Amino acid sequence: MESLSNKRKVLESKPLNFWERAYLPAIVQGLSITMKHFFRKPVTISYPEEQREFSENFRGMHSLKRDENGKERCTACGLCALSCPAEAITMIAAERQKGEEHLYREEKYAAVYEINMLRCIFCGLCEEACPKEAIYLDGNIVPADYLRKDFIYGKDKLVEAPLNQ
Amino acid sequence: MGVVDILIKFGLVLIIFLISLVIAMYSTYAERKIAAFFQDRIGPNRAGPWGLLQPLADGGKMFLKEEIIPTHANAFLFIAGPSLAIMTACIGSAVIPWGQQMTIGTRVIDLQVADINVGLLYIFGVVSLGVYGVMIGGWASNNKYSLLGAIRAASQNISYEISMGLSIIALLMVTGTLSLRQIAEQQHSWHWNILYQPLGFLLFIVCAFAETNRTPFDLPECETELVGGYHTEYSSMKLGFYLFAEYINMFISSAVMATLYWGGYNYPGMDWVLAHTGPAIGPLIGVVVLFAKIFLFIFFFMWVRWTIPRFRYDQLMDLGWKILIPLAIANIIITGVWMTFIK
Numbered sequence: 448m449e450s451l452s453n454k455r456k457v458l459e460s461k462p463l464n465f466w467e468r469a470y471l472p473a474i475v476q477g478l479s480i481t482m483k484h485f486f487r488k489p490v491t492i493s494y495p496e497e498q499r500e501f502s503e504n505f506r507g508m509h510s511l512k513r514d515e516n517g518k519e520r521c522t523a524c525g526l527c528a529l530s531c532p533a534e535a536i537t538m539i540a541a542e543r544q545k546g547e548e549h550l551y552r553e554e555k556y557a558a559v560y561e562i563n564m565l566r567c568i569f570c571g572l573c574e575e576a577c578p579k580e581a582i583y584l585d586g587n588i589v590p591a592d593y594l595r596k597d598f599i600y601g602k603d604k605l606v607e608a609p610l611n612q
Numbered sequence: 613m614g615v616v617d618i619l620i621k622f623g624l625v626l627i628i629f630l631i632s633l634v635i636a637m638y639s640t641y642a643e644r645k646i647a648a649f650f651q652d653r654i655g656p657n658r659a660g661p662w663g664l665l666q667p668l669a670d671g672g673k674m675f676l677k678e679e680i681i682p683t684h685a686n687a688f689l690f691i692a693g694p695s696l697a698i699m700t701a702c703i704g705s706a707v708i709p710w711g712q713q714m715t716i717g718t719r720v721i722d723l724q725v726a727d728i729n730v731g732l733l734y735i736f737g738v739v740s741l742g743v744y745g746v747m748i749g750g751w752a753s754n755n756k757y758s759l760l761g762a763i764r765a766a767s768q769n770i771s772y773e774i775s776m777g778l779s780i781i782a783l784l785m786v787t788g789t790l791s792l793r794q795i796a797e798q799q800h801s802w803h804w805n806i807l808y809q810p811l812g813f814l815l816f817i818v819c820a821f822a823e824t825n826r827t828p829f830d831l832p833e834c835e836t837e838l839v840g841g842y843h844t845e846y847s848s849m850k851l852g853f854y855l856f857a858e859y860i861n862m863f864i865s866s867a868v869m870a871t872l873y874w875g876g877y878n879y880p881g882m883d884w885v886l887a888h889t890g891p892a893i894g895p896l897i898g899v900v901v902l903f904a905k906i907f908l909f910i911f912f913f914m915w916v917r918w919t920i921p922r923f924r925y926d927q928l929m930d931l932g933w934k935i936l937i938p939l940a941i942a943n944i945i946i947t948g949v950w951m952t953f954i955k
Contacts, residue, residue, distance in 0.1 A: 474920060475921075476918075477919045477920060478915060479917070480919075480921050481650045481915065481918060481919040482915070483652065484649075484650050484652055485646075485650055487647045488651050488652075489648070489649070489652050489653055489654045490653070491652075491653050491654040492650050493654065493657070
């Protein structure tokens with residue numbers, strides 16, 4: 448049958464000649480190849496001591512941002528939770544009371560803001576959805592832990608450190 | 613033979629035993645490190661500096677693992693298997709001459725446990741006994757994979773022992789003695805047997821790979837087909853003994869190869885060194901040289917392991933019966949002709 452691509456390659460299987468059947472030249476060749484690798488620099492990165500450089504658009508752990516006066520930017524609008532394809536984000540909104548103006552930028556804020564790091568797929572859609580530039584995936588790799596409940600990160604782990612400290 | 617002589621012999625036995633165990637232990641470490649280097653990795657480096665305590669950690673792990681004897685296994689043979697394997701591995705070192713005679717003061721110390729006049733046959737007997745450990749263990753496990761592994765081990769060892777024996781016959785024609793001490797002495801300075809028996813050495817080393825069940829002849833424990841081969845059912849230190857026996861075997865066969873073909877403790881210029889260092893220190897340098905050769909061979913074993921894929925079973929038999937045995941016989945004939953007409 449005519450081949451469609453005209454790229455057919457005819458393979459001939461010749462019987463092995465004496466040196467090929469003797470194995471030894473091939474073994475020597477193989478040994479020399481492995482010996483070359485013996486002196487090659489290892490490609491291993493010894494992880495905890497040295498870390499691989501991340502690419503510039505690496506998405507790691509989330510952080511909830513503060514504005515230039517140190518107030519939390521998040522207004523608990525819920526767009527991040529809505530946009531999240533893995534449904535990893537939950538929040539409970541609360542109203543800002545008198546005297547809390549230095550803590551929250553808008554009248555509404557997130558009293559509870561939780562991300563389940565086991566569900567999160569680090570797609571960055573929350574980052575895109577946020578109208579207040581409050582959430583960014585600019586952190587490191589989420590560290591390992593023993594219990595599932597410890598992977599639900601609350602505001603204590605997510606909110607940026609206050610400015611004046 | 614005085615009490616002191618007996619004590620010295622005993623000390624020598626103890627030292628050799630310890631050395632072969634320590635070398636076997638660190639062979640596992642070396643194997644992992646060397647494998648890593650061949651594959652552009654780093655290898656174990658967490659336990660101690662450069663991972664040097666890794667063998668101790670492994671040993672501790674082996675001892676602490678649960679010891680399982682399957683219900684349908686023959687308990688006595690199940691335990692006898694690994695014991696036999698490690699015992700036969702350890703007693704092989706008795707006839708290897710580790711160095712020239714040492715003279716301290718007036719006392720002459722043989723750096724060899726037993727200079728028996730059939731040393732080579734002894735080694736042979738011990739090596740072929742080694743397969744019993746594997747066979748008994750595989751059979752006693754009452755597991756088809758173990759049994760297949762054991763059968764493979766047995767047939768492989770039988771096939772390759774023939775060509776190994778034939779390759780040694782050619783060597784014996786050259787040396788004219790079975791005593792390893794005399795064979796080593798004949799290779800004084802640079803007159804190594806490898807120069808007279810290159811083909812014999814090639815056959816011998818191929819057979820040594822097969823006898824120690826090392827890749828490319830590791831069909832008895834071929835994990836892709838047979839789970840773990842003959843030690844599928846083994847756990848804890850009984851498994852450790854099997855693995856240990858393999859490394860001791862490797863050490864002993866390296867020592868045998870170095871002694872038979874690569875001059876043993878001899879090295880070019882040894883007379884000069886001996887004259888300048890005296891009869892107490894000089895032989896020790898020979899021991900160091902012998903160990904350097906042994907380590908080179910062990911390295912070669914590992915180098916080959918991480919290079920060559922495993923034989924298929926029929927290829928293994930093909931190589932053993934159709935290639936190695938005829939070659940070994942041809943080697944005998946060539947040696948005979950050479951000895952009759954040229955030498």
